[in-house]
Amino acid sequence: TQLLEQSPQFLSIQEGENLTVYCNSSSVFSSLQWYRQEPGEGPVLLVTVVTGGEVKKLKRLTFQFGDARKDSSLHITAAQPGDTGLYLCAGGYYGGSQGNLIFGKGTKLSVKP
């Protein structure tokens, strides 16, 4: 069974602060996705990274895939209350009973005005 560890599990910050969420594994993944989930809704894809060392930016969000394709990070600059939600990383691989995506347990972010 492959595992993805996310940290921190919970994060409560003030509007305007910066934060980083980490996603780590001992396994190599073919790709790494980040999803955001709001209460009462399903996860929605934010970004997919596929190349070791890849960095993608989405407005104030910066995503990085580790060189060895075993870890990833999500950095948010100047967080806003609208960033509040559950952030899930998902590692991609082929085959196995876990399907084609392994999900981390998530980081619950709360941004206070």
Place this chain on the structure above:
Amino acid sequence: NAGVTQTPKFRVLKTGQSMTLLCAQDMNHEYMYWYRQDPGMGLRLIHYSVGEGTTAKGEVPDGYNVSRLKKQNFLLGLESAAPSQTSVYFCASSYSWDSYNEQFFGPGTRLTVL
């Protein structure tokens, strides 16, 4: 487009009762998935389907059955509900099996088994 829809949104069952959760997608996706989400456990795959008429077991299939009679629908059945099946169930679909493809999720069904 409605995307992925799930019926019902909420359900309360007594131990031993049965029910079927319905998932429908209008994106003509071949691949469909059923996950359960529990506090502190993340999303875990129950069953998945790689096309009409085909299904496969995921990580936590015990106590569940599925059917994919039509391409756009994926049904999840609980034959004899147990309290351990209290969870939020999400259906998802994707265009291909490639892991870099986006999975589109429904809004979820919150199931409580008493």
